[in-house]
Amino acid sequence: MSEQNKPAVFKVTIDNITIDVAPGTTILNAARQIGGDVTPPAMCYYSKLEGSGGKCRTCLVEVAAGSTADPRPMPKLVASCRTGVMDGMIVKNITSDRVLDAREGVVEFLLLNHPLDCPICDQAGECHLQDLSYEHGNAGTRYEFTRRTFKKEDIGPFIQLHMTRCILCYRCVYVAGQLTNQRVHGVIDRGDHAAISTFISRAIDNDFSGNMIDVCPVGALTDKTFRFKNRVWFTKPVDAHRNCDNPQCCGKATLWMRGDEVYRVTVRKDPFGEVQSYDGKPGWICNTCRFDKKQARDWVVEGLTTISRHSVIGANKYKILEQPKETIEQVMDGRKPKLLMDIHSISEVNKPGIELSELSRPAHSTDFKKADE
Ligand code: SF4
Numbered sequence: 381m382s383e384q385n386k387p388a389v390f391k392v393t394i395d396n397i398t399i400d401v402a403p404g405t406t407i408l409n410a411a412r413q414i415g416g417d418v419t420p421p422a423m424c425y426y427s428k429l430e431g432s433g434g435k436c437r438t439c440l441v442e443v444a445a446g447s448t449a450d451p452r453p454m455p456k457l458v459a460s461c462r463t464g465v466m467d468g469m470i471v472k473n474i475t476s477d478r479v480l481d482a483r484e485g486v487v488e489f490l491l492l493n494h495p496l497d498c499p500i501c502d503q504a505g506e507c508h509l510q511d512l513s514y515e516h517g518n519a520g521t522r523y524e525f526t527r528r529t530f531k532k533e534d535i536g537p538f539i540q541l542h543m544t545r546c547i548l549c550y551r552c553v554y555v556a557g558q559l560t561n562q563r564v565h566g567v568i569d570r571g572d573h574a575a576i577s578t579f580i581s582r583a584i585d586n587d588f589s590g591n592m593i594d595v596c597p598v599g600a601l602t603d604k605t606f607r608f609k610n611r612v613w614f615t616k617p618v619d620a621h622r623n624c625d626n627p628q629c630c631g632k633a634t635l636w637m638r639g640d641e642v643y644r645v646t647v648r649k650d651p652f653g654e655v656q657s658y659d660g661k662p663g664w665i666c667n668t669c670r671f672d673k674k675q676a677r678d679w680v681v682e683g684l685t686t687i688s689r690h691s692v693i694g695a696n697k698y699k700i701l702e703q704p705k706e707t708i709e710q711v712m713d714g715r716k717p718k719l720l721m722d723i724h725s726i727s728e729v730n731k732p733g734i735e736l737s738e739l740s741r742p743a744h745s746t747d748f749k750k751a752d753e
């Protein structure tokens with residue numbers, strides 16, 4: 381077909397839903413336009429990072445018909461983040477048993493070396509691998525060998541790398557390459573030895589390095605100023621903005637609050653877990669907004685962040701607290717009613733004189749009050 385005879389839009393059918401998309405759109409992005417369960421999961425693709433995708437294989441789909449011109453099916457499953465749509469293409473995602481089976485296998489591979497330490501991992505509750513294994517994984521593992529482990533590494537003043545949890549998606553490498561003016565880390569070695577590391581232990585301290593924490597789909601890169609201070613589902617996320625002097629910083633963030641304290645500042649995320657765009661540009665934030673502005677008065681709060689109703693983060697926050705009619709102590713075996721109060725509005729889990737949100741280090745057990753204090 382000559383260039384001028386090509387249709388201006390391509391019709392693509394994914395899981396029996398037909399949609400018109402612009403030529404050049406990938407299957408994954410076409411599925412995102414439909415939304416819901418039709419959208420394949422994506423652990424390495426990140427639409428705002430050039431070159432991302434094609435590493436993890438979680439987005440595999442079946443192409444049941446290549447195009448109107450050539451309706452033959454593609455023999456192998458394809459990575460939807462890297463395959464462009466054709467006019468008349470028919471794609472199967474959750475309607476294909478082959479895809480569901482392959483995805484189960486991909487989850488098993490991703491979990492070969494990934495520790496099952498969700499109860500102590502700071503990413504729990506917002507980890508894409510946790511969601512993926514819940515939705516597509518198996519209950520058990522067949523792996524019998526010793527898992528690959530690494531020592532935790534402090535890369536720079538604000539970020540801790542726990543390589544044992546890394547799934548080598550490369551997103552953080554793209555953030556460093558495309559957002560900061562000096563990339564000092566990357567994937568070193570190949571195959572089973574591949575690891576994220578800083579070159580000759582150089583620290584990451586450039587202005588936008590904190591965004592690597594937000595793009596990491598697992599708990600491999602965590603915010604040292606937030607580590608072990610709270611579970612994310614105990615905090616209340618609110619949208620807020622400030623006038624930042626850094627021209628590249630969008631100044632729009634999500635504050636993760638408990639009571640009046642700001643425990644963590646992150647970029648605002650869209651329904652696919654990616655940074656939201658403003659005026660056509662991704663809304664990355666600078667390290668000053670992220671790590672230094674931890675007082676509610678530093679920000680203009682706009683209101684509660686909209687959280688997916690399927691997320692554990694939204695649990696119990698958006699309805700009026702229902703208290704039992706009986707005397708609280710009576711139904712709680714004599715325990716104090718504080719346990720039944722709305723925990724999201726209580727900030728004093730810390731010892732008097734210790735402000736958890738202001739500690740620049742991870743919290744330790746000695747920073748918290750004991751149950752009987
Ligand atoms: S540290 Fe996180 S973002 Fe970087 S490659 Fe590993 S999993 Fe991906």
Ligand code: FES
Pocket residue numbers: 421422423424425433434435436437438439440459460461462
């Ligand atoms: S999201 Fe497509 S290969 Fe990872």
